[in-house]
Amino acid sequence: MRFWGILLLLVFSILSCREPEEENPIIPITPVDSFKVTPYNLVYPKWNSVIWLRLKIPADNPLTVEGIALGKKLFYDKRLSGNNSISCASCHAPEHAFADNKAFSSGINGALGDRNSMPLFNIAWADVLLPGNHKFFWDGRKASIEDQVLGPLGDPKEMDQNLAELVLKLNAIPEYPPLFKKAFGSDSITMRLVMFAIAQFERTLISSNSKFDKFKRGEVELNASELNGLELFSTEKADCFHCHGNEFNPLFTDFKYKNNGLDSIPIDKGLGNFTGKPEDFGLFKTPSLRNLSFTAPYMHDGRFSTLEEVIEFYNSQTKDGATTDEVIRKHFPHGGLNLTATEKQDLINFLRTLDDYEFVSNPNFRP
Ligand code: HEC
Ligand code: HEC
Incomplete structure (x- = not known):
């Protein structure tokens, strides 16, 4: 018994010393999460024959049909707030060009903020006009569309949602993990992916038909x-x-x-x-x-x-x-x-x- 044990140990140690290049017994890693997304064809508006300046889409968050659909669903989902009563759309309604018709929108439990909700359209062009130096919110406290999503979620007067709890909450809603899987190749929902999906949807809100x-x-x-x-x-x-x-x-x-x-x-x-x-x-x-x-x-x-x-x-x-x-x-x-x-x-x-x-x-x- 002891002899076989030592022999086994020896074999293992020889194997583990081997350079993988020498001989490659290791099965090549097939991506378990291999997935296919449909690139979104963003149609740029024109004035006469002049096409509006191209947007700068972050390389790590390209626009995809699946990502945008997920972002839209999250944008309208009240479960993104602490007590499941407020969605992004509660203060950014499509009929008001994604703003609100009140001076101060009511957030969770009727709490009132102290600034007017901002409309959401063409916001991604900020990065084109002011490259690397554009900001969001009335006071400029956020620098990217992705990052901005965290603002209202955590704000006690807006959605008052603990972010760690949100991740748990979304992972437990049966319809969400498959949608994240389709959009990002992983059904493990993270805050980063929530931000990415909503940002994708926001980039598609283009107003160009006045x-x-x-x-x-x-x-x-x-x-x-x-x-x-x-x-x-x-x-x-x-x-x-x-x-x-x-x-x-x-x-x-x-x-x-x-x-x-x-x-x-x-x-x-x-x-x-x-x-x-x-x-x-x-x-x-x-x-x-x-x-x-x-x-x-x-x-x-x-x-x-x-x-x-x-x-x-x-x-x-x-x-x-x-x-x-x-x-x-x-x-x-x-x-x-x-x-x-x-x-x-x-x-x-x-x-x-x-x-x-x-x-x-x-x-x-x-x-
Ligand atoms: C010096 C820059 C400047 C000039 C000039 C200016 N605006 Fe503004 N405008 C602003 C800023 C900044 C705000 C936001 C101010 C705030 O809310 O504190 C604003 C807000 C507005 C708003 C409110 C929009 C909203 O969504 O709340 C309207 C409408 C407007 N301006 C129209 C005009 C018109 C029309 C003119 C010309 C008569 C004009 N502005 C000239 C900078 C300017
Ligand atoms: C309770 C109302 C409320 C909710 C809910 C809310 N917002 Fe807002 N939103 C506002 C207000 C008010 C502002 C301006 C705040 C400021 O400047 O301090 C704003 C600003 C923004 C801006 C900045 C736009 C710009 O041009 O700089 C974006 C983007 C935005 N919201 C997206 C979202 C998203 C995405 C959600 C959901 C995750 C959301 N908002 C939820 C009220 C709300």
Whole structure:
């Protein structure tokens, strides 16, 4: 017995000393999780013949049909919140261009946040316009779409969901592991994969079929009032283009953080809250001006209920604060833009051409 035991040990030790290259008795590792995904064909919008700039899709999270479908399911699933009552869509509803129609959305147990929900469309272009330097949220505290998902999940006033528990919860819901397996090749659900799937869905939320887009493609005409509004928007007269993009920027924002003169002393420090720098106090993310008819109320605190109020603010109510932008400041001597009633209406009529009814009713974006 003892002899055989020693012999066995010897054989084992000889085997284990062997260089695998010498002779290869080891069965090549076949990926147990070999899986096939369907690449998603992202159709880029056009203005005339000019194709919108290509998105930068992270190499480790390519868009796939399976990943996007899973992301959509998670986006609408209330089980992603601590007491299974709130989903992302509770505050980002498709009919409101993925924003909310209240100044402050109610999170878990009716808790109210202190900022207005932001619409979700074309958000992935931030990384194209500001490569490596783009941010998310009104105050810029997140730097990637993937990473951003953690914000609302863990926020006690939003979804108040312990992340470790969420992973356990999702793994225990029978329908989920097979869907993760199809999308990512692993049925062991992790937080990283939850973030990846939701981010994929968010990247597909593209708004590009407003009346203005169709005008840019030569499909429809704008009327005289809308054209005059465009002219005001794009020139020093109303000066919107400095921040909200010009008529050659289909996104209608530059994605930068600015102080548009809402308060002389900002109550919410915005970007300054996050960076701690005095020069950032009162700076907020410049929102896109697409889909405004669906996203009221306006501004980071939802203080304006109508576009008329917003235009009157730029026209006569902008405030001088320590960080108020130069573009706003330059109109102070006139008390603001000082537009006529007709010009104000023209500007609003132009802004309404940026409403994308096809986007807000697109069945692909709904559960
Ligand atoms: C209770 C309401 C609520 C819920 C639930 C919620 N959000 Fe939000 N979302 C907001 C608010 C409010 C903001 C702006 C917050 C801020 O700037 O501090 C925001 C901002 C965002 C932004 C930033 C957009 C930009 O342009 O910078 C993204 C992306 C986003 N939410 C995605 C999600 C996803 C994904 C979920 C689900 C995992 C989710 N939200 C759940 C209210 C909510
Ligand atoms: C100096 C940059 C700047 C200029 C110029 C500017 N804006 Fe803004 N705009 C912003 C910023 C920043 C915000 C967000 C402010 C906040 O919520 O604190 C904003 C918010 C808005 C909103 C609210 C959108 C929403 O989703 O809440 C509208 C509408 C708007 N601007 C329209 C205009 C129009 C029209 C003009 C021209 C008359 C204009 N802006 C000029 C920077 C600017």
